[in-house]
Amino acid sequence: MATYRSEAGAVMHPGNQINRLSSFNTEGVYGWPGIEAYELIGYAKIENLAATKASYKSFELIIPSPDRRPDDRVRNNRTSMVVQASAARPAYVYGASIAIGQDIPAGGEPSFPASPVTANLGGTTGEFILFGPDNSGSPFGVPSTQANGLAAATAITPAAASSAWAQGVGDTTVADIPFWTAVTTAGIDDQDAANSMFYKVTADTTFKAYNVNGVTSNTVDGDGVFISADDSTAGKAAYIICRVNYLRPAAQVSWNDIQEFIDFTSQQGGDDA
Secondary structure, three states: OOOOOOOOOOEEOOOOOOOOOOOOOOOEEEEEOOEEEEEEEEEEEEOOOHHHHHHOOEEOOEEOOOOOOHHHOOOOOEOOEEEOOOOOOOEEEEEEEEEEOOOOOOOOOOOOOOOOOEOOEEOOOOOEEEEEEEEOOEEOOOOOOOOOOHHHHOEEEEOOOOOEEOOOOEEEEOOOOOOOOOOEOOEOOHHHHOOOOOEEEOOOEEEEEEEEOOOOOOOOOOOOOEOOHHHHHOOOEEEEEEEEEEEEEOOOOOHHHOHHHOOOOOOOOOOOO
16 A cells, blocks of 8 residues: 655645645645645534434544545545644644534435435534644634634534524635724724734644634533434434634745756756856
């Protein structure tokens, strides 16, 4: 069996024909020279019933393998979602999104699969599913006064009055796009900047989903989530789907960037002398 390097995707250049960046390979794109842009998409599958919900309120996110055959899968699923970063090349997170998976509905256009496999996610009214960076097993949340861009790296969705997250519900980043929106007449005010900053990380950072009581929660303080007995009997599951978007400085310039254009001594017509 071949051995594959972990998270070693190429960085796409203008002109590359590609429909979607690979989360599995951590593939980037040069949308702006000198900056690499990334998008990671993963999911958590929920199959437990209400009786065990207290054990299901913190979720690693699976990034699925592009190798679809489980009996001959060269590359296994990634079992966590990691934003790659280093002190030399930090990552600047600017977007996040969360949703509950929903099959294409029947009626009109043909549905796939023919028998739906997704279910509503049960929980406690007034609680939330929050997606964001992990802090040793707990969420950071988004403090009411946050000075480090957490609002740009967090998405959250509430349970409805029916004590469930219906299929298809979700939301985007708490800060939307972290652009400046206002300044005071006296100058720039820190409150105006609260939702206008990227979230900077200087080391590989895991992102997870959590069941919490509110956007400011920094502990996993929800009651837990589950699916109904009927959905379980029917072989369905609920899927928490999450997306994170971030930028990194491009790798430093290198000899390979210029080598093909340098004259050499044996070249007919001259050299670099």
